[in-house]
Amino acid sequence: MSRPRVTLADLAQAAGVSRTTASLVMTGRGRELRISHDVEQRVLRAADELGYRPNAVSVGLRTGTSRTIGFVSDTVATSRLAGDMIKGALEAARERGVMLFIGETEGDPALERGLLHAMQDRQVDGIILAAMYTRTIKVPKDIGPAVLLNALPKPASGLPSIVPDEVGAGRSAARLLLEAGHHEGVYLIGAGPRLRDGPAASVAAVERLVGIRETGLKIAGARACAEWQPEEGLAATRSLLADHRPRALICLNDRLALGAYQALADAGLSVPDDVSVVSFDDHPIASWMRPKLTTVALPHYELGRKAVQVLFDQMGEEAEPGQVHRVAMPVRHRDSVKPR
Amino acid sequence: MSRPRVTLADLAQAAGVSRTTASLVMTGRGRELRISHDVEQRVLRAADELGYRPNAVSVGLRTGTSRTIGFVSDTVATSRLAGDMIKGALEAARERGVMLFIGETEGDPALERGLLHAMQDRQVDGIILAAMYTRTIKVPKDIGPAVLLNALPKPASGLPSIVPDEVGAGRSAARLLLEAGHHEGVYLIGAGPRLRDGPAASVAAVERLVGIRETGLKIAGARACAEWQPEEGLAATRSLLADHRPRALICLNDRLALGAYQALADAGLSVPDDVSVVSFDDHPIASWMRPKLTTVALPHYELGRKAVQVLFDQMGEEAEPGQVHRVAMPVRHRDSVKPR
DNA sequence: TCGCATCGCTAATCCGATTTAGCAAAGGGA
DNA sequence: TCCCTTTGCTAAATCGGATTAGCGATGCGA
Structure with a gap:
């Protein structure tokens, strides 16, 4: 044939x-x-x-380069987020005539080692080490050219990192409310009021809180959640409503906001007439909710693109070691915030 | 270093x-x-x-095999669905010591050709051609060992296909209502009552309708939608409620069901007390909705696994050409159906 | 003692490209 | 006319393994 x-x-x-x-x-x-x-x-x-x-295999053997990079993440399937990151990396790779290996470690160090070996044995030109939720990770030895995506090296490793600008996102969310005239009655759902009140090891929680504080927005109160799922958002908001009458909520992510919507509806409160809501992530549900949720988007696609770009820059010339690239988180203005 | x-x-x-x-x-x-x-x-x-x-590259050159397969899809990032399919393929591949190249065509034939070439140049052992929504696709010539995932070949190509058992899913959804005593007042949202009423080129719509019919469940009426998004589900259900008092809804997917929930709430109807709802896909939102949505799940993870398995079987011995593997769609019993 | 099979290992070739070193022919200067 | 340079191309080595063919030593039977 x-x-x-x-x-x-x-x-x-x-x-x-x-x-x-x-x-x-x-x-x-x-x-x-x-x-x-x-x-x-x-x-x-x-x-x-x-x-x-x-024949690319032959060329690879002779030249030692394979026009291939490895994308290693802890989980790829958890959400759309991962997909967008891969999509961004994929397109940036295609523009450079490079193919992408993908692999998933499930957080298992042995799996990770095996995966990295399998990729190195295939002479990948570089590796993207990605995390689905921004966090610090331990970088394996002898990894070769690599970048960290949505992650920071625990002991400094000299590898560049690409992370979303969570502090800036916190500022954006807070300013958005300030500009709508919400100077009081603003409550937090998911974390706060202290920086350490939130899911353990969550970089996003801490940095978003830092950004919110920087604007000087007065926080009237907060309900922290150990998990950022709709159920917790529902419970936290319900608990909040038992004692307070908020004029605005900053939910630390969209899934919490979904739960908050449900609690507000149960209490007979209307969004945004009675309570304005802002959130983070721009998960697909944000635009399915009614009213559509105003949220500060995680730029997954851009993060993926940037990772490939930084990886190539690093392979090319001398790059500043350990540089941290922060990608701006854009505001998606929708219908859940109303001026007062 | x-x-x-x-x-x-x-x-x-x-x-x-x-x-x-x-x-x-x-x-x-x-x-x-x-x-x-x-x-x-x-x-x-x-x-x-x-x-x-x-060195795997050297081995590849000598033996002509690379222990690598290519996963080519039209889109990877559209939803969690894609991620789960990749995850399944990834794990099945890992069990066999094989790596996965991924690529995205965005429906562009030129991109697809380039991608397949890039993979063949790297001597992949086989290719998985995946579609995000079940449909028929045209298979490129000279593709080598390959399987179709979530897709059927337009002109018969001899390649095996792996698709969800949508007809079975239709039967499951209908039986679920029948067993709950819903013999009348059952309406369809998204497609029907005729087989051709639904999104164009949607295999899922037609087959789900076929399955529903096979059970003999009497359909009281239907509202077809051109797109299966929450907004259409909302509009269709609202339109339905203007003239009828349904006792149960079969939504053709979960996003439509989300819209239907909103319309039912607006009309002061309670799920499941006044109206039972069943749906298809098991999208993540299904378990975030209140009450949690009973739905027939698309087995994306299993589809991905199966694709790798069938690909290897095919590469190994003589396999029946053009075989269609249907993967069962399991029912997720949750809280949106109540016996009457 | 000779011939032959068996044992245990290695030299050489191949996969399909890139790259180095060099060869034959033409041109140019003295 | 002779020598040297330039031009235009090719032979051979190389990358890191897998594989085929074969070589020397030993053991065995006759």
Whole structure:
């Protein structure tokens, strides 16, 4: 059925030249090494007719480079978030003619080691170590060219990191309320009021709180949650409503906001007429909720793109070691905030 | 920094044998080719000490196999669904010591061609052609060993397909209502009553309707939707409620059900006391809705696993050409159906 | 003691490219 | 006319393994 591949030898024979000459022409070094225009054209025409494409495995063996990078994450499937990150990386890779291996460690160090080995054995040019939720991770030894995506190295490792600008996101959320005239009656759902009140090891919680504080917005109260799921948001908001009449809520993520909506509806409160709500992440549900949720988006797609870009920069020239790249988190203005 | 890799030559030298002998031992053919137990142990010990791992690129060049498969889909990031499919494929691949290339075509044939070439140039052992929503696709020529995931070949191609059992899912949804005593007042949201009423080119819509019919469940009416998004579900249900008092709704997917919940709430109807709701897909929101949505799950994880398994079976021995593997869609019993 | 099979290992080739070193022919200067 | 340089191309080595063919030593039977 499928005829065998056209090799360089086939091409050389068809063009009536040596393999060396054919290779020189195909790699574009013909000019430099004085191949005549006539021969060059002959080779190019033959390549076109035969549909010659160099065997990447062979090239990889010879040159030591494979035009392939590895994308290793703790989990890929947990949510749409992961998908967008991969999508961004995928497109940036395609623009550079590079393929992506993906692998999932499930947080198991042994799996991670095996995966990295499998990739290194295949001579990947670099590795993206990704985490689904921003956190610090321990970087394996001898990993070669690599970048951290949505993660920071625990002991400093010299590897560059790409993370969302959570502090800036906190500022954006708070300013959004301030500009709508919400100077009081603003409550937090999911974390706070102290920086340590929130899910353990959550970089996002702490940094979002820091950003909110920086604006000087007065926080009237808060309900922390150990998990950021709708159920916790519902419970926390219900508990809050038992004692207070908030005018605005900052939910630490969209799933909490979903729960908050339910609690507010139960209490007969309308969003945004009685209570304004802002949130973080821009999860798909944010635009399905009624009213549509105003939220500060995690730029997963951009993070993925940036990771590939930084990886290539790093492979290319001398890059500043251990640099942290922060990607802005844009505000999605929708219908859950009303000026007062 | 990173010391160069240990090669077979290094290993052979360390063990004091020829490269041939080292290779034979490492590939497990030592016994067969009469390598003494003593020498074998020496090689194995040296390999362990040096941390020798064969260069997969070199092996690939020599043997023509790369222990790598390509996963090509139209979109990876649209939803969690894609992620679960990849996750299933990833795990099945890992169990077989195989790596996964991923690529996204965005429905662009030129991109698809480029991607397949890039993978073939890297000597992938096989390819999984995946679609995010079940549909028919045109299979490129000369694709080599491949399977279709969540898709059927338009002109029959001899390639095996792995698809969810949508007809069975339709039956499950209908039976679930019948067993709960809902013999009348059952309406459809999203498609029907005729098989052709639904989103164009949607295999799922037609097959789910077929399955529902097979049970003999009497459908009191239906509202078709061109898109299966929450907004359409809201509008369709609102329109339905203007003229009818349903006792149960079969929503053709969970996003429609989300919209239906909103319309029912607006009309002051309670789920499941006034109206029972069943749906399809088991999207993450299904378990976030209140009450939690009873739905027939798309087995994305299983589909991904199965694709890898079928691909390997096909590469191994003679498999029946063009076989269609249907994966059962399990019912997730939750809180949106009440017996009457 | 000779011939032959068996044992235990290795030299050489191959996979498909890139790259180095060098060869034959043409051109140029003295 | 001779020597040297430049031009235009190719032979051969290389990457790191797998595989085929074969070689020397030993054991055995006749």
